[in-house]
Amino acid sequence: MTRLEPAQMAERLAQDIPDGSYVNLGIGMPVMVANYVPEGREVIYHSENGILGVGPTPEPGTEDPDLINAAKQYVTLIKGGCYFDTADSFAMMRGGHLDIAVLGGFQVSADGNLANWATDNEKYPPAVGGAMDLSVGAKTVYVLMRHTTKDGEPKILDTCTYPLTGTGVVSRIYTDLAVIEITENGPRVVELFGDNSFEDVQAVTGTRLLPPAA
Amino acid sequence: MTRLEPAQMAERLAQDIPDGSYVNLGIGMPVMVANYVPEGREVIYHSENGILGVGPTPEPGTEDPDLINAAKQYVTLIKGGCYFDTADSFAMMRGGHLDIAVLGGFQVSADGNLANWATDNEKYPPAVGGAMDLSVGAKTVYVLMRHTTKDGEPKILDTCTYPLTGTGVVSRIYTDLAVIEITENGPRVVELFGDNSFEDVQAVTGTRLLPPAA
């Protein structure tokens, strides 16, 4: 079975970011998407801590200690970027002004529920940050995640077993095996990577998939 | 009976504005208060349209067409002043950050209700502006108004007959005859101007006043 590497997964997703989009990239694999947006497309990145127009990592020695992204890494501001406070930043997020949020996921359900902020381990302190606001607020939510857990358990399920981040929020899932769209009739495979067959992908998925449209 | 002129009424009220206060002065007679704040007191004036630090009228020819006060008159910004949008301005007003609002009044009731935005003339379009937000939001609300209407009718009443601006919001009333404080026990005369007697003032008041404390 063909399994894309994270960079390849990010590259695949990046093809679906239209020119002129305002985009928030979640912590982890999603931030890699910025590296692969096709040439000639202008995309403006938002960071929840109050930046519109996040630029690349600064040259060593030129870091601004206040200028970090949501993952607390040093970043820069592109020409045409600006700053605002957190209340304004989340007004932007929750108010439907971002075109796309790319989020990581622990689990996605057949009806587009997302679980990506807490597991069922009660000892481990939960942390939610901006995930719920993004999931409910962005016009389109893409989830970028491996198709299965390290142990091979499916992450796309009839129902999420982990605590939910948002209900009915996911549009598409980009995994290492396939691209899956959440439709009114259920999750539909819209692209199979390499020589992966629909049956291969269905076998490692915890809910019934619809085959690619003819 | 002694009847102060508007400028004298404003001057009397100005004595009760402490040094360091943030103050909003309503349209009409209240704006005159700024002329009489005693020397040596620093007072910062707020304007609902997004100014903290309203300064005096500009020299002719130096007006900034965008820089007006709530009464739509040209003003200036003092050193140390700043600008913000209306949502932020009313957050300031409603959130209890202004020390004093000086408002005009059509009527004030014994329990501190204020009516100052609409009469009972249905033909005339009502207009409320920032009056309700100020009345409910400022830490202290002073009303500056004549004691009676042009026709000699009392404006301090058991109950307001005009539509209310706010309930239980008025601390003190500065009229042309006296200074009246709204206390838990009712309106108390705290100062009589000139040779006005308590009985004189009571006679033109539509609710029972308490005499000055001994």
Added chain:
Amino acid sequence: MIDKRVASLGEAIAGIKSGDAVMIGGFGSSGIPFELIEALRLHGADDLTIISNNAGSHEIGIATLLRDRLVRKVVCTYPRSQGSVWFEKLYEEGAIELELMPQGTFAERMRAAGAGLGGFFTPTGYGTKLADGKETREIDGVGYVLEPPLKADVALIKAHKADKWGNLAYNTAGRNFNPVMAMAADLTVAEVEHIVELGELDPESVATPGIFVDRVVAQEGIV
């Protein structure tokens, strides 16, 4: 590539339809998109709902939309000003609907719409005629009124400077309602005095980030 500049006032207001709800920025004569209003007047759409703090005065701005009977309803806080003769005339005739609310509620309702909130409890107006028919609640001994978000089809706003991404900087108190209106409409159009190069605006004093703005047009000097 992102370029929100349009070449003319006509292009700037293209797509506004009869029956639309149109927010118009400004307070008194400050921060008002006079040229966009004039373009709207000539545009042909009528039966409009105008959402603006004032209802126009004399023979300029919103007053001309009223005079030409293009407006069905005004949503505002202070319709009565010196020279607001057209509003007063139509009001007396019963030819215009008025939805009046406190100014802080007006600003906050638009912010709520822009921020994706479903409503908020404000103490302003509690116990007054302007709370008639509204849901109220006592919280910690204080009375509050529940107010819903206020959206529009279009916002016509005015700023001092813009860049091609739609970032806006204002002049002094010209800011007023323009930033919240920019957030609260499906289509936001900004009239500006100057269009500057990307990077020329101070990123610390952009009061409306470009994400809230769809079109930018430079003043043509028509009013």
Added chain:
Amino acid sequence: MIDKRVASLGEAIAGIKSGDAVMIGGFGSSGIPFELIEALRLHGADDLTIISNNAGSHEIGIATLLRDRLVRKVVCTYPRSQGSVWFEKLYEEGAIELELMPQGTFAERMRAAGAGLGGFFTPTGYGTKLADGKETREIDGVGYVLEPPLKADVALIKAHKADKWGNLAYNTAGRNFNPVMAMAADLTVAEVEHIVELGELDPESVATPGIFVDRVVAQEGIV
């Protein structure tokens, strides 16, 4: 005369009592009042409720308040970060209470407190564990959660520059929660890198007007 400058960190935090709710600005390591936190640690107050986006990491800032067991409860959105060992240790011990909420709700609750609102309906968290026990409502087909304002006794914030009236300007993304916290506390104390003369701050880029600030202190270089 209005002069909010105080001469030392000690004066800046004078009056904070055991049991107080203290907001602390910042996000990650950006815009954090590290010196005020260190002064608070040495101040003697304990049983504190700390309201801050994160719960400290490594051996600096909020983490040192946790380490010294001065904190009863943390109200935040993201307590778990790289190096947040003190929070994790106390949490596992059951020695600290946690109130967790979505970050937008956190910011908006503080803004509501500062703006005099009684609460708001947000779609964020609807249908999730973080809405458990909260009032919910469907409005126009969307589910919302009612969230109350979030106040504090004290806000310790960090800005880049201040003047003696307490007007604040920030540096880049160091702004974050500082402006809303400044509005939401009974006593607001700002640690700044530079105190400048009145009139030196650009009135268009003062992100916290002085009315929200009670004390201003210049950094002493202690952390």
